[in-house]
Amino acid sequence: MTDYGYVHRVKAGAPGNPIFFVFHGTGGDERQFFDFGGDLLADATIVSPRGDVSEHGAARFFRRTAEGVYDMTDLARATTKMAEFVARLSAEHEASDVIGLGFSNGANILANLLIETSLFNKAILLHPLIPFKPKDNPALVGRQILITAGQRDPICPAPLTQALADYFAAQKAVVDMEWHTGGHDIRPNEIEAIKRFLG
Template sequence: MSRENYHTRMQAPSGNAPLIFALHGTGGDEHQFFAFAQGLVPGAGVISPRGDVSEMGAARFFRRTGEGVYDMDDLARATAKMAAFVEDWKTAFPGSPAYAFGYSNGANILAAVMMARPDLFARVGLMHPLIPWDPAPVPALASTRILITAGERDPIGPLPRTKALADWAHAQGARVRLVTHEGGHELRPEEAVALQEEFAQAPQPIGA
């Protein structure tokens, strides 16, 4: 089963509450955002996988050859693997809308999956992403809510790249919100508040 693609910590949703996928950053694990994800939406399920790539002992979701330089073949592998993982978990809870957020490396794999499979998520939170390529159009993202957060002095995910990603998502017709702070690559409270605001809004019924 694709649900076994990763070492995963999970909590089932209550009723038709959302199923939230929480994707850690480099060096994190399945515990990094689990408690945080539990508090985003009452009764939400949480699926928190551990990245399957090790970079000098630090878990990641795909390989890179340098800071901001991605192994694109491995990213393609990881994207397909994560998409199958998400799809299998969604099948297990068909009444629950799927939301997802990721930080840094987790945001990057999530963005790649979102672009490849725009049908998987109703809401997405990309926290400090870096997409160092020009994505192809994905008009099927038109019904997706996308939150993007960034630090204005982030040396890992430069703000111009973040704004370019937000502009791209807006051009696809997605409902995009960009939240920035004056710091660097660290997560700040205003980002957590913005993600909770985006995820806590009442979802549309499945199939609506």
């Protein structure tokens, strides 16, 4: 599908059920987490957009100028555009809850949506990297957030992951953390943590 501003896939649930947005990592696409989202929340509407930025042929949700260095103007553009996409589809499907899951670059656009908006009731951030100081957002009070990460992740350093968790906690969100001893890979304990979080 190419309407709504993003190429995306949708599996519609019944009105009044949750809507579950899943965001791929760099080089992924709308297929990366689509089936996984449906396995996690069988009754939800599943929406998986493809990032609209190409980095040497790899799809992303916003531009960067180097590893870990974001184009902040493009991040603002992408956040506004994605917020409109999320709000429109959530309203059309009459969603009871709005839930997000993102990995790597997908986690970063989801994290910035949390920082800038009040759209998501729950969010799962797999290996996020927010290399700047986020602004306060009173809408985060009581929001449920799960962050998973690798202690030796070369792309998303553990201290920055912890700083993001501390930020959300300071905003009075309900934050769960799940670590593993590896790097930028998703491991079974993360999957189990996601299932507990959504269960």
